[in-house]
Amino acid sequence: MRIQLINPNSSADMTQAMALSAQSVALPDTDILPYTPSHGPKSIECAFDEVIASAALLDLIEEGNRMGVDAHIIACFGDPALDAARELANAPVIGIAEAAFQLAGLIAHKFGVVTTLARTLPASEHLLQKYGYQHRCSGVRATDIPVLALENIEADAYECLKSECLAAIQNDGAEAIVLGCAGMSALVNKLASELPVPIIDGVTAAVKLAEALHQLHLQTSKIGQYGQPVSKPFVGRYAHWTR
Amino acid sequence: MRIQLINPNSSADMTQAMALSAQSVALPDTDILPYTPSHGPKSIECAFDEVIASAALLDLIEEGNRMGVDAHIIACFGDPALDAARELANAPVIGIAEAAFQLAGLIAHKFGVVTTLARTLPASEHLLQKYGYQHRCSGVRATDIPVLALENIEADAYECLKSECLAAIQNDGAEAIVLGCAGMSALVNKLASELPVPIIDGVTAAVKLAEALHQLHLQTSKIGQYGQPVSKPFVGRYAHWTR
Amino acid sequence: MRIQLINPNSSADMTQAMALSAQSVALPDTDILPYTPSHGPKSIECAFDEVIASAALLDLIEEGNRMGVDAHIIACFGDPALDAARELANAPVIGIAEAAFQLAGLIAHKFGVVTTLARTLPASEHLLQKYGYQHRCSGVRATDIPVLALENIEADAYECLKSECLAAIQNDGAEAIVLGCAGMSALVNKLASELPVPIIDGVTAAVKLAEALHQLHLQTSKIGQYGQPVSKPFVGRYAHWTR
Amino acid sequence: MRIQLINPNSSADMTQAMALSAQSVALPDTDILPYTPSHGPKSIECAFDEVIASAALLDLIEEGNRMGVDAHIIACFGDPALDAARELANAPVIGIAEAAFQLAGLIAHKFGVVTTLARTLPASEHLLQKYGYQHRCSGVRATDIPVLALENIEADAYECLKSECLAAIQNDGAEAIVLGCAGMSALVNKLASELPVPIIDGVTAAVKLAEALHQLHLQTSKIGQYGQPVSKPFVGRYAHWTR
Amino acid sequence: MRIQLINPNSSADMTQAMALSAQSVALPDTDILPYTPSHGPKSIECAFDEVIASAALLDLIEEGNRMGVDAHIIACFGDPALDAARELANAPVIGIAEAAFQLAGLIAHKFGVVTTLARTLPASEHLLQKYGYQHRCSGVRATDIPVLALENIEADAYECLKSECLAAIQNDGAEAIVLGCAGMSALVNKLASELPVPIIDGVTAAVKLAEALHQLHLQTSKIGQYGQPVSKPFVGRYAHWTR
C-alpha cells in the first residue's frame, strides 16, 4: 500500500526525519510517500501558523487523492485541517494526535502529553476534548523547546524533554507518555529505553493505523460530514479549487 | 470608531448586503469598513471551504490591524480562523456565531439555530460546544438553502426558512431564534415581525458587541493563547508572512 | 434609553458608587436609574443573603417594568433572582456575572475571577456552570475582603485584591480578570492600569450589553421559561403580588 | 425524633395532605411537625413563585432550628432555598426532589419524572443537573395539571397523570417514576398499584432519609458552604434577620 | 425486616466487624444476616480482585433472593457486581459507595473520600462518575493502608487515616468525609468524635437506606436494565446457573 505522509510545515529536513521514522515501522509492502508543502510556515506553533499551514496542506491531500494513495497521514500534533482533508479524500486520513491518543488508551488508563511551546497547550487540550480523551489524560506539559530545535536536538533539550516525561509520570500519574510533536518521532526509541512507561509517537502510530484500516478495506465515509465538498467558484490564489 | 467587517467568502454582493445591515444598527460615529477577500471560495458550506477561506481572511485581519481599526468582525457563522485572528490583532475580534449565542443567552433560556445546508450542522454543534452554549440550544435546523441563494431570496426559500423557525419554536421549544448564516442578516427584521420570538442575527449582534468592548477600552489579551504569533519564515504564497 | 440599575443589597452608598461607574461608560442618551431595595441585607455574601435579597429585588423589577424602562441590571455578582426577574420583565434583564463572563470570553481564552469572601466561591462556580463558561475560567480566587470593605477601600485591601489578580495571571494562567463583586466596579480603571491583562467589571459590561440589546430591539422572550408568572393569590407580606 | 415538614406554598390544605402522607411512613417515634408559611404564593409554578416562597420559608427554617428539630424537609419539588436553609440549620435539611432522585437511583437504572405545568420543566432539569442525576433520568414530562388541582384531584386529571407515567415507561424507557410535585404525594399508593414500575414520592422519601440521617447522628456540615450566614444588618421587612 | 449483608471478600473476621457496625444502627426489628463468600480473594484492592469477588458474590445474592430477604447490601467500596445483583434480586440491592455518596450529598456541598491503597483510586473515581457525584467530591485520597490492616488497626495506621481526613478538609475543601472501605466502618465513631466534619460510613448508610426503601415498599424495578437475566445454559463451575 502507499501512504502519503504529509509534514504540514515547510521544513524538508523534518519531513525526511519523520519519513525515516515512519518507514522503520511500516510493513515491507508499505510505501511511505513523504510530502512537504511548497507554501506555509517553517513550523507550527500557534493557531495562526496552523491556519496558514492548513490551506497549503489541502493541495497535497488533493494530489494524493488523485494519485489514489491508500491513506493520508497529517503529521503535525495539532491535526490541522483533518476534517477538511477527510472531505477531500476517499482513503482514510489520520491525524497523529488522534492516532497517538487511541493507541495510548489501549495500554494505559491515564497518559500524559509532553509537547513543545506552552503556546500549544490550548491546542492539545482542544484535541483531547474533540476526540473524547480528556478524562484519559493526566495532563499536558510544555518543554518550551521550539519545534525546529527538535532536529539535531542538543543534549540539554533532550534532558529537558526527558525530565518533563518523568514529571508527568511522578507528579501527574501518567502511565504512558504521548509525544506532542511530529519532530519528536526520532526520539521515541531512546526515550522508551530510558523511561519506565510506554512512549507513544503519533507518526509511527498513524502508520500502523493506516495499515490497519487498509487491510480492513475501511475508507472514509462519504455520507454525512465527510462527503465531497460542494462544487463552487474560488478566486485568487485558490482559483485552482474551482469545480 | 472603525469596525473592520470581514465577509470571509469572496462574494462582494454579500459583503455589501451585510455592510448595510451592520451600518443600520451602528452608532452614528461608528464606521463600518467592509472587506471581501481577493482569495477563496464564493461561499462557505463545509470544512474544506472554511480552511481555504481562513487563510485568506488573515491577510485582511493583518491589514485592519496595521490600519489600527478598533475592532474586527468575522462575518461567517462558522467563526473561521477566530483564534488565529485574535493572535494577530490588538483590537477585539468577534465571530458572529459567538456574538449571536451571547445575546440570545441574555433574553431566552433556550434558543434554536436555523442554518443553511445540513452539511454545516456539525460546525454549528462544534461552536456551541466550544463556546459553552450547548445546553442553551434547543436544536440546530438546516433549511438546505445554499448560502448564495440567500441574496435576493425567492419567496419559496423565505417561506422555508420561516417554517423551520416555526418548527424550532413549536417542536423543539426554542424561545428565540439565532440565524445561522451572515447571509440571513438582511432578513432579520422581516422575520422578527412575523414570528413570536426574538430573532438574533450575528452580524448586527457583533457590531454592538464591538462597540461595547471599544467603549469599555477592552482589547484582546496579549498574554497567553492570544499573544502575537511566533516570528518565523514562511515560504511560497505565504512568504509575505515571514518576519 | 433608561436602564434600571438595581443594587440588590440595601447599602445606598454602594448603589451610588456603582451608578457613577455605570454612568461613566453609558452613551449620552442613556439614563442610569439607580435603585436600592428598602428590604434586605446590607451585603450579599452567602446563599441565605441571596435568597432574602432576591425577594426584595423583584419589587424593584416590577416597579421598573411598570415604568417601562428599557433594560434592568441586577448588580450583584451572584445574579440573584435573574430567571424570576426575566419572567416579570418585558425589557431585557442582565446579571453582572453573565455580562462579565460574556465580554471576557470575547477577548481572552481563559479568564480568572477574583472575588470577596471564600464563602462566595460555590456561587461563582455554580454560575460558571449555569452559563457554560466553566471551561473558559482558569480559577476563582477569594480575597476574603468583605463586600462592604470595598467602599473606601483601604490600601491594604487594594493590594490584597491586586495580588490575587496577579496570582491568577501567573499561577492559574488567567489571560483576563473578571471582578467578582459589584463593589469592585470603581476599581476597574486603576487595576487595568496596573495589571498586564484586561480587567472586566460586570456593572459596566452590563450597561453596554443593555444598550446593545436595546439598539437591536431585542427584548426578553415571553414564550417558554420567561413567560409572565401564572396569576395566583399571595398572602402576608407578599399579598401585593396577588393578581 | 421531630421532623419539621415545611410546605413552601401557603395552601394549608396541601400542608395537611402531605403531613398525612409523611406520617403514614414515619416510624412510631417520629413526630411530623407540619408548617405553612404566613407569607407567599398559594402554589409554586415558576421561578418568580419560587423566589418569593424562598424568603418566607427561611423564617420557618429558623423557627425549627430554634426549636431544635432533628431534621427539616422542604416539600416542594423545586427544592427552593435548600442551600440557604442548610446554612441556617444545624440539623439536616432535605429537599424532596433530591430525596426522590436518590431513592429512585437505588432501584432503577433510568427513572422518569412526571410533573405539573410545562413551565416547571427547566426547574426539574436544573435540579437533575445540580444533583448529578441527569444521566439517570429518561425524561421529564409535564401534565399541565396546576399544582392546586392535585388536591381533590378529578378523575380526568388523575387519568392524565397516569397516562403520562405510562408514556414515560413505554416511550422514554423509564424503569421507575418520580412524582414531580409534593401535591402528588397522596396519589403514590394508587399509582403504584396500577403501574408496573416503582413510584417514588419525594415527601415520603425525605421522611425516611431524615430518619436515616438522624439515626446515624449525621448533621449538616458547618464547615464550608453550609456554615452559618455572616452576621450583618437587614432592613425593612427583613430587619428581624439582623444579628 | 431481614437485610442480607454481604462482605464480598472472604475474610470472615471483617464480615463480623461490619455486621456489628450494621447492627449498631439498625432498627430493633431489623435482622442483619451477615454473609462471607466461600470463594474469592481475602481482600479487594484492584480490578482483578473485584472481578473474582463479583462472581462469588452473586451466589450469595441468589441465596438471599430465594430466602426472600428484604434487602441486600454489597459491603465493599467498589460496589462490585451491583448491576448484576439488581438483575437477580427482587428486593433492593445497595452498594456502600452509592449509599455513602448519597447521604454525604445531603449534608455537605463537597465531600472528600479517604480510601486504602492508591491502586483503588481509579475505581472510586469511576463510581463517582457513574453515580453523578463527581462534582460533589473535593478529591479522593489514598492512605496506602491495606484493607486487611484495618482490622485491629494499629495506632500508626489510625493516625495516618486521620491525617488524610484532615488534609482532605484543610487542603481540598472537604466539608464531610466518606470512608472509602467497608473495613473502616468500625472507626467511624472515633473519627467523628475527633474531626470537625461529619464522617459517613457506607455500611451504616446502606443499612438505613435499606430500611427506608423497605418501609416505602420500594423494590428493584424489574422493567428494563434490572429485569431477570435471560435463561440459558452455563457450563463448568457455573453450571448451577443454568435455567
Next chain:
Amino acid sequence: MRIQLINPNSSADMTQAMALSAQSVALPDTDILPYTPSHGPKSIECAFDEVIASAALLDLIEEGNRMGVDAHIIACFGDPALDAARELANAPVIGIAEAAFQLAGLIAHKFGVVTTLARTLPASEHLLQKYGYQHRCSGVRATDIPVLALENIEADAYECLKSECLAAIQNDGAEAIVLGCAGMSALVNKLASELPVPIIDGVTAAVKLAEALHQLHLQTSKIGQYGQPVSKPFVGRYAHWTR
C-alpha cells in the same frame, strides 16, 4: 506474532466463527489462538452474564500470559473484565468495543451501533462514555436477535439487522456502523457490500490494533492502574489465584 483470541462465552462454535474472521484479516505471520472458556454462560446478554463470564475469562488471560502471547483480544462487545485483564497481562489486551469505536472514529464523524437484545443497550452506552466516544455515536439500536441466533443466521434475522443499520443511517445520521456483537463478525463483508457506509466489526479491528501495538513494541503499562494485582490468598474455587 501470537494473538490469544478469547471468546468470553462458552459456545465453541462461535469461537470458531470469530477465529475464521480474525484469521481472514491477520498478517501472514500472525497466529490466532482461539480460546473458549470451560466455565460460564453460553452467551452474554446482561450484566449478570458478564460478571460470570469475566471470572472465567481471567483464567484464560493468565494462561495466555504464561505462554507469552503477544496480545490478548476479549471478543465480546461488553469488553468484560478488560481492566482486570490488563492488570494480569504484560502484552496488550484489546476489547472489541474499544477497538471498533477507535477505527470508526477515524473514518466517520458519527457512527451508529447496532446490537442484539435491547437488554444490552445500557452496557453499550456505558462503554461509549467510559472510552469517551459518546459524542461520536449517533445512537445505539437493538435488533432483539439473541446472540446465539447470529450463528447460522436466518434470512429474516439478517434482514432485520440490515434494516436497523439502514435506520441508523437514515434516521440517526450514522455515517458508519459498528457491529455490536462478536457474533456478527462473519456478516461484516456481506453488510459492507449492501450498505452505503463503512461497517466496522470489533473482532477484525482488534486483530489489526493488536498487530499495530506489537510492531510498535508497545505493551500494557505496568505503572499505575494496570500494575500486577497485589498478591494475596484466595479461597474455594478461586484458590488457584493465591500467590
